[in-house]
Amino acid sequence: MGIKAALSKPFAAYVHQRNQAWMQQPAQTQQKVFTSLIQKGASTAFGRDHKFKNIQNHADFTQAVPVRDYEGLKPYFERVKKGERDILWPGKPIYFAKTSGTTSGTKYIPISADSISNHINGARDALLAYVYQTGNSTFLDGKLIFLSGSPELDEVSGIKTGRLSGIANHHVPGYLRRNQLPSYQINCLDDWEEKLDAIIGETLHQPMTLISGIPPWVQMYFDRITAKTGKKIKDVFPDFNLFVYGGVNFEPYRAKLFESIGKPIDSIELFPASEGFFAYQNEQDDPGLLLLLNAGIFYEFIPVSEYYNENPRRLRIEEVEVGVNYALVISNNAGLWAYSIGDTVKFTSTRPYKVVVSGRIKHFISAFGEHVIGEEVEKAMHQTMQKFPEVEVVEFTVAPYVSPSAGQSYHEWLVAFAQPPQDLPAFRLELDQQLRQLNVYYDDLITGNILSPLKLTPLPSDAFQKYMKTQGKLGGQNKVPRLSNDRAIADALVKFKVES
Incomplete structure (x- = not known):
């Protein structure tokens, strides 16, 4: 066992114990997040417009701040894009995560100095939870591949702008950087098919242990390797033992992907988005994703059956029920306020709070x-x-x-x-x-x-x-x-x- 694998185990135990504290006090944890957000947001243009100084509790918040999607908050986003300060969150964002919207065109989601840790630590803690539960840390000694967007960033009003996966690439911890593939130069290629061929050329003879990405694009990577070598993935990468994925429901892809691999391996599901890193699978025998309640995000849940009502209920974490389909609404420390991210979730557990992603509210x-x-x-x-x-x-x-x-x-x-x-x-x-x-x-x-x-x-x-x-x-x-x-x-x- 290498030094990285060995050192990860005590760190995983530390993170596990730290997480137990907020998992055992979910309502209190969310209340602390809510109070902190309102206090910090009060000095912003949005906070003044919505009289944050008068907000004492969640009921006040629901009266003062309506649920909005990107279009609803767009006037504020446009002011931030122009370089104005203290609009949605104190100061200016350090990044814009650029996403493609079906109705809003290109979206620019702010990421602040306060919120970037949520995106980075969520993925890290998912791996550490796996290490703690299974005892398997050997994947940290091999090569790790993250099939993602380009890490090249543009600038909008001096704010670095790019795909979330490209932004996250700049925050990979130094101790993993040497293990990471593809190389920066190949990851910057724009044409996906050219990039995929280059990634295959770079990884084919490497000791790959962890592969991560959205399942359909990982499947494309596997298919091209098999076409090139005539072998199952297990024979090309015999040390490959952990698959990390998110972004889509895995079930439609599971059978073909594991058939391509040729052997059962462990997997971890993540629930990341440009708006925040919300949840991850923390137990191999439970498909539910642990909802992160202490990560600078205050959650509200609208029953899907009420979503298009004039005044739908906006439930706090302690008010949700297992098995009900909810639209996910967030307020966070990047300046998103009562923001409907478009995803729907169902709770599989309330001790602790775990969800599965059930779909899109507009799909x-x-x-x-x-x-x-x-x-x-x-x-x-x-x-x-x-x-x-x-x-x-x-x-x-x-x-x-x-x-x-x-x-x-x-x-x-x-x-x-x-x-x-x-x-x-x-x-x-x-x-x-x-x-x-x-x-x-x-x-x-x-x-x-x-x-x-x-x-x-x-x-x-x-x-x-x-x-x-x-x-x-x-x-x-x-x-x-x-x-x-x-x-x-x-x-x-x-x-x-x-x-x-």
């Missing part, structure tokens, strides 16, 4: 009143694949087809198969039946002949990669929405369909 289909959500289509696909074990799915998305004729509208599932079902019609019928069992409104529409059973359009295994390339979003942290209420993505993908 649903309700063209006919069915309100089908991402969690439902992913579960329907997963349960159908269990009945058709030969099937391997690379990626899929779902969109409505609206016909003027009664009974001829339907949901179209566009599915890229690595290995298609032997009986495609039977697979389609089972998929439709699974969704009907999961969503009573969808079932009613089928029964009432308002909708026809779903249509399944098979796509080549590389269809989504080709589509993302046409959009200039191949690789990095980009991903295709699982659900759409229009056909913009579906109509573009249909061009790649498999001809029968």
